Amino acid sequence: MPFLLSQLIEAFRWMGALAVVGLHATNLFLNQADIMSASHAAPVYLWWFLTGFESGHQAVVGFFVLSGYLVGGAVLARIREPRPFLKDYYLHRFTRVYVVLIPTLLLTLLLDILGCHLFTSSALYEGAMFKGHYSGSLFFTSLLNLQGIYFEFFGTNGPLWSLACEFWYYITFPLLLMLFAKHYPSKIRLMSFTLGLLLFFFLLTPESWFGFGFLLWSMGAFATLIPRALLRSRILSLALLVCVLVIIRLLVRGPTIEACPLISRFADILAAGAFVNLLLTFRDGPKLGFRILESNKHKVFADFSFSLYAVHMPLLVFMRAAADQIFGERRVLQLAQLENYLLAIAVIFTVIFSAYIFSQLTEAKTFAARSRLKHFF
Template structure:
């Protein structure tokens, strides 16, 4: 999901400098994006758990651990709230805050979203031309239960370019995961609008964007609550770094550090598992968001060292997780169509091999896509600022 992303994914590269905790945050982004892809790939390649005939304990565990896509999106929301708030805090006193901020956000988002929608649309057209049961909603997969044809219309594409998916239009084609990118776009506007109105004690034009929520499902507001957990975490972290209060976690050493990290990890695992088992009902998203925020707080206080063995995962998380999230779904649909002809398989070694193949191809494609888009964000931002300055001085 996108941040300073969707997802979802659009953060700046953080692991190359700064605290060790930021390195591990990038690893978390990679893990979250991969969890989303794994759930969708498993859904298109395997029979559902209910359809599988008496799967053994090992297969039950497999189905369970490949089903944390929704929880992974909450992880992205918290991380997004943390980093976007950091960017806002650095710039909010500047005379050109809104222009600089919007250039940063829109260049980051559109540089990925526009080609992702076009390439995803091409993949969807190929799947439809192949009469894919997945694309036609006839495969029995839970991720696509209706034909994508009605969602291929130009007005739907335009609505997605304006971040109105699931508000005024459906998500474009098969790419259902784009719902979270629309959420984040509006959060990017809502938070600074509310913050500046509170600090300056006067309304601003950006507050009008909150009216978009009147057209949106309640989940848009719920996601904002999770996003704000990351924002609150940023301010708490800033205070702790400034010495405003003493953290017992940071003072721990040896076994104490492991105990704090283990306790936070267990709480997160238990909460995510309860969400996965539908035990938390309407409270699942905020509960997972809060548990992850607490886990991230512990990581920030412990500030663990970078590990060279994890550098590749951190690099992918920082540079390509947004691209992976935005592009994976139509590609997974097409690959599943080519590999299975719409016939999902029983849980066995052959289907696992196909899953590994699809994951490898999609991860590689996400990285290649990011080389042409996400990793060129700095150049595009600089060019956009130059053009804006020229126009403002004309």
């Protein structure tokens, strides 16, 4: 992979995770109800713009496209190779997911139990958003990555729905392509394809994001087969993506979606297409330029972006409950003042630091766990 493309991907990984953290931190800690009715300083409007729902949502859309490009693209390449690959592929995917997922669910359980018992002044854990989410059965179904598809999420960790979708894309995508894997026996190919088809329609049955997300994920995967970008200038491609995201942020909002529900889907496909084009321009473009991407800091932050996404919500809820206990819910949810923004910033930095520590115990051990498992399989 070209160096600048790799750096672009690393940069997006950490910035996308940060966008999601910013969205959820804002929802929990900042009341911006007067953002359009009162005058504010420029940084307040910038915060509102960068942490709105569509900003976080488009980051998740980008994650789906990027995952498809990296994982699905690798499947498309390996399926044409003259040797079996499924065992090694699934070993890599399972370790990548479960080295982080299992500790994440345990941390969610711990934080939620502590939060419920320590911060009794806060009604957050017993509120409508999380009520009924603390059962052992939901812990188990989340271990199976069925949250957000067939079952509710466990505890306070709602964002794990997207991981469930991606996990099953990892499983079903290569199975659906097995008919083209000439180096496997015909019987294995047919059985694998049939299994993939049954799994796909089983997961498609409930109303969830699985089906549409698969379309976005597949856009990333099949983009690896496109010989060149439609818009070949890196500068123009980046400008196009930024313009698309700005327009979506400003126009794709509550009233617009209510008037035309499909516009949200169209916006997601448009953003995904612009992102795919940008990836292709960096894949095929010059090896130099974009000095901002040359910093090794992108990899440092990207290396724990999965952990940041996985654990940020229970951490945020825990700290919001603590804030309710210390300052009172009324003060936390007052129309946002400077003190509220300072608290939100402190919380975000605490979440980032905590996720980094968590990643050193989990995500950073993925290669070692994978090496150990190879001895058993």
